[in-house]
Amino acid sequence: MNTLYWFTDDLRIADNPALVAAASDTNLTCVYCMDDAYFRTDRFGNQPIGKHRWRFLCESLRHLNDELLALGQTVNILRGDPNAAVATLLKAGRFDRVIRAKQHTYRGPDPWDRLQTDFPDIRFDEFDVSTLFSCKDLNFEHAFPNTFSQFKKAVGTLTYRNFLPSPDRLPTSLIELENDQLETSGPPGKQTGGATAAALHLTAYFGGKAASTYKDTRNNLLGEDSSTGFSPWLANGSLSPLQAVKQLRHYEATYGANNSTGWILFELLWREFFRWYAEYHGDKLYAFEGVIDQRPLTAFYGERFTKWRTGQTPWRIVNACINELNATGYLSNRGRQIAASCLVNELALDWRCGAQYFEEMLVDYDPCSNFGNWQYIAGVGADPQGGRHFNLEKQAEIWDNDHAYRDQWAKSTPPESIDSLDYYDWPIDAEKNGSS
Numbered sequence: 001m002n003t004l005y006w007f008t009d010d011l012r013i014a015d016n017p018a019l020v021a022a023a024s025d026t027n028l029t030c031v032y033c034m035d036d037a038y039f040r041t042d043r044f045g046n047q048p049i050g051k052h053r054w055r056f057l058c059e060s061l062r063h064l065n066d067e068l069l070a071l072g073q074t075v076n077i078l079r080g081d082p083n084a085a086v087a088t089l090l091k092a093g094r095f096d097r098v099i100r101a102k103q104h105t106y107r108g109p110d111p112w113d114r115l116q117t118d119f120p121d122i123r124f125d126e127f128d129v130s131t132l133f134s135c136k137d138l139n140f141e142h143a144f145p146n147t148f149s150q151f152k153k154a155v156g157t158l159t160y161r162n163f164l165p166s167p168d169r170l171p172t173s174l175i176e177l178e179n180d181q182l183e184t185s186g187p188p189g190k191q192t193g194g195a196t197a198a199a200l201h202l203t204a205y206f207g208g209k210a211a212s213t214y215k216d217t218r219n220n221l222l223g224e225d226s227s228t229g230f231s232p233w234l235a236n237g238s239l240s241p242l243q244a245v246k247q248l249r250h251y252e253a254t255y256g257a258n259n260s261t262g263w264i265l266f267e268l269l270w271r272e273f274f275r276w277y278a279e280y281h282g283d284k285l286y287a288f289e290g291v292i293d294q295r296p297l298t299a300f301y302g303e304r305f306t307k308w309r310t311g312q313t314p315w316r317i318v319n320a321c322i323n324e325l326n327a328t329g330y331l332s333n334r335g336r337q338i339a340a341s342c343l344v345n346e347l348a349l350d351w352r353c354g355a356q357y358f359e360e361m362l363v364d365y366d367p368c369s370n371f372g373n374w375q376y377i378a379g380v381g382a383d384p385q386g387g388r389h390f391n392l393e394k395q396a397e398i399w400d401n402d403h404a405y406r407d408q409w410a411k412s413t414p415p416e417s418i419d420s421l422d423y424y425d426w427p428i429d430a431e432k433n434g435s436s
């Protein structure tokens with residue numbers, strides 16, 4: 001077989017069943033599509049890929065290329081519309097097979113479907129690469145568990161897909177493509193992209209004892225090892241969830257399993273849940289009315305959204321979260337919940353503008369986890385309680401009792417009001433000052 005391998009969210013060589021399948025073909029050409037749509041601004045003013053993830057992605061791809069070079073291969077960067085870019089290659093008639101990692105979601109029509117229609121003589125194969133379970137072992141095509149608890153129960157007795165080591169050789173390339181250099185500017189980030197950095201992080205995390213207290217610390221707003229920090233590498237596939245679980249098991253065998261080590265797996269199951277949830281619900285993952293088909297009572301207040309995304313709300317705890325996100329591309333799970341609850345409940349904004357802002361800013365953006373969690377908080381997702389409204393004062397008191405987080409990330413005094421105009425277009429400050 002002459003195979004085109006399409007890298008997506010599987011930017012690694014190890015534990016990559018799709019790449020192992022490609023390794024036994026006659027010829028192999030590897031590509032990654034840098035979609036034009038990444039750089040287009042949406043109607044809320046967000047761009048799908050911001051500077052943090054762009055840097056991380058470029059580092060990950062450069063590292064992947066180095067790993068492939070050692071096996072006699074290279075990853076070619078295609079630019080433009082993925083459907084058109086891949087179709088151009090296939091039209092030349094040199095390939096009889098296309099392989100990629102199974103995708104659980106795609107906003108809009110997935111080019112994969114269109115390509116299969118347009119090239120009926122070519123074989124298209126997808127493999128489970130980004131999940132713990134194999135699609136064939138799950139039985140969710142017709143009904144998906146309504147809640148995470150039901151999902152957990154349903155997969156409780158299943159075994160994970162097989163862990164696969166790196167192939168020791170890859171076939172040579174059929175064609176030479178003119179390759180793009182991936183340029184990034186700005187200082188390095190907190191996390192470095194690529195499988196080696198992921199492996200180093202994994203080893204360092206399980207080299208200490210943080211996993212044994214994870215359940216008590218995972219909600220902290222500050223602290224390097226409060227949570228595992230695996231998410232950026234998991235999101236673009238430089239790290240597989242099975243690699244993480246393997247190290248977790250090794251840690252448990254060495255230091256003993258407890259509630260905290262078990263909770264790491266519990267959280268990885270949340271990730272797993274949102275992957276299959278996204279696949280089952282299709283476009284509803286991105287729909288205003290969510291998977292429950294109910295439109296929330298919100299509107300679009302431009303000023304409120306601008307203030308939220310620039311950390312200028314009346315709540316210092318929210319401003320601190322947003323400022324951290326903007327500066328680093330990362331935010332703890334608790335911080336994400338606080339910022340999202342504020343946007344949905346206090347500001348009464350369309351949850352999708354927050355989700356799309358997170359998409360731009362997060363270094364670990366993963367459509368399934370991001371939109372799944374936003375839907376959960378907005379009450380249009382998988383939450384049996386019908387949404388989450390966090391009391392911001394209480395959250396600050398519990399999670400930032402000593403003000404250390406707010407002092408680090410939100411030094412200035414917040415404004416008293418989120419709006420500068422009242423509902424009748426009356427300037428609020430002027431009215432208060434009695435000058436109107």
Ligand SMILES: Cc1cc2nc3c(=O)[nH]c(=O)nc-3n(C[C@H](O)[C@H](O)[C@H](O)COP(=O)(O)OP(=O)(O)OC[C@H]3O[C@@H](n4cnc5c(N)ncnc54)[C@H](O)[C@@H]3O)c2cc1C
Nearest residue numbers: 227228229230231267268270271333336365366369370373
């Ligand atoms: C509004 C909102 C948006 C989010 N957007 C994303 C996103 O784009 N990408 C992303 O990876 N996670 C997202 N999360 C989930 C979670 O906040 C992050 O996975 C976590 O904070 C990453 O840090 P960590 O790796 O240290 O997590 P840990 O607490 O160490 O958890 C270990 C792993 O479990 C998974 N996990 C943990 N919590 C969740 C969760 N609630 N949902 C799904 N998986 C989870 C992640 O893969 C994580 O790396 C979002 C949560 C909220 C509330």
